[in-house]
Amino acid sequence: MAKPFKDFKYLTFDVVGTLIDFESGLKDSLSMIAAETGVMIDEEAALTLYRQARYEPDVEPFPDDLVRVYLRIAPELGLPAERRYGESLRDAAKSWKGFPDSAEAMARLAKRYRLIAMTNAQRWAFECFSKEIGDPFFAGFTTDDTGTEKPDPAFFEEVFKFVEAEGNSRNDILHVAQSQYHDIGISRKLGLTNCWIQRRHDQNGYGATIEPERFTEPDYHFTSMAALADAVDQTIAA
Template structure:
């Protein structure tokens, strides 16, 4: 049985993919480049190529790595393999939008819970994401802060240490994320209670996110942030 919502003091969030629509941002930027080059590209095909290029041994931190990724996928998409376009893809992160339900849901949830951002993005990008979301976070941990990326347990341990300094434990955290690979599986192995936001519930495959070796059944499962916010508010009635 999953814990009661009232048992949590913190909600920790994956940001890119759960709250920020990075797939839409990448597809929109590539669509603009394609239009200029006179090339037509299927968005889902582009995401598949992105995923294959992104998760490699020589990957840089996100979203800086989008420069390298673009140069890998451009020839396969029939686009000019020029660094300037890769830099354009990287810099587009400044303008990526939150999902339609993210900002309002975070406002509602912040009335009762302390919200912690946990993102593999670098701090410069996270600052733009946080502003897009209305700056709702009580604390934030980025790849620059932790020196690593999820699903590395060390990333989560930094958050555990933070709440411990406030006299709490990981049992006081509900971890909310869309990525089975980066978040749901590892949070389960570390003994956290988790909530899967299945953003791609109406689409096939894992899009721009790497597919996990095995699926992890989450403690809670919603297809939107508003679903989580509604459930947590109803639990208080």
Template sequence: MLPSPPPRVLTFDVVGTLIDFETGMLEQLRSTAPSAVRRAGEAALLDAFGRAEHELRSERPELSFTEFLEPAYQRVAAEFALPSAAGEAAALRALIPRWPPFPDAVAALRTLGAHARLVALTNADRWALAHMSAALGEPFDDAVTADDVGVGKPDPAMFVHCLGRLIAVGHHRSEVLHVAQSRYHDIATARELGLRTCWVRRRAGRPGSGATPPPLSPARPDHQVRSLAELADALTPALQEARPS
């Protein structure tokens, strides 16, 4: 079912929804520790990253995703006997500019951006978002990052800060649709704050939640799609009709 009325603002999780960070991380691990990756299995390594993030979010909520990568890697390395030198962990951060967009992301954002305001709401810092935004074709009208707020999602402060910026330019929360693949970081909190949500099921057909921690509550979205292309196809006619002439 489509959101009604159609949103005037689409806020997006970036890492995992628009940027394929699991592929980016696995490519680095395959190059630095191929035998360990084969021994452990890629699915187990991704699950370990998800557990490490959940632990670190509790211990150090101020960390951006970019800052979280190194301590998370060290925890995963200890569990699976991966190379644990500081340079190995730092390499994950250094390669963020090479992480690929999902194949449908650039075209879908271009289509949606022609009819609605697009806002990045991300646990990445400004440095990482600049690279990710460039890879996505610079689609965003505004952005809120973890270093803007001092905490990361799922902390409600991220969403409250974003809503404050939108209200300041004349929008209302009823006009917003938050789009994300993570029920842990995004869907549950957005729903609690009265935002409409769309879950992009990037891992549809695969078990578990990969490198994203599993949700702490049922986190039921208002809408769900299997790809951003599906969302663009579903929303575009209503957005075109609703757009002021």
């Protein structure tokens, strides 16, 4: 049996892909470049190419890495391999939208828990993402703060230190994320209770997120943030 919602003090969150709809942001930006240059692209194929390029050995911090990624995938999409388009793809991250349910669900959850962001994005991007969904976080950890990216356990250890400094422990945390690879698998190994938000529940494959070596059955499973917030409200009010 999963630990009940009422027993947590913190909810930690993946941001990009769980709260921010980065796949739509990527596809929209690439489609705009395609339209400008008179090219038609397959958006799902673009996500696959992105995923492959994003996890090559020479990656840079995200979203700055989108410049390199664009130059890598542009020829395969028939797009011009010009740096200015890569820079426009990177800069568009500032205006990526939250999923329709993110802001409202986070506002509800913030009334019950301390919400902590755990994002592989750089600080400049995280600040834009947080503002987009109403700045709901009690604290935020980025790749700039930790010097690493999930699923590196060192990222999680920085959050554990923060929670311990407040007199609490990892047992007080429910980790919420859409990525099996970056979050759900490693959170299980580290002894966290986790909640999988399956944003691609009505689509095939893992989209722009790398596929895990093995699937991890989560403690909690929802297809939206709204469903999580509803379950918390119903359970605690009961």
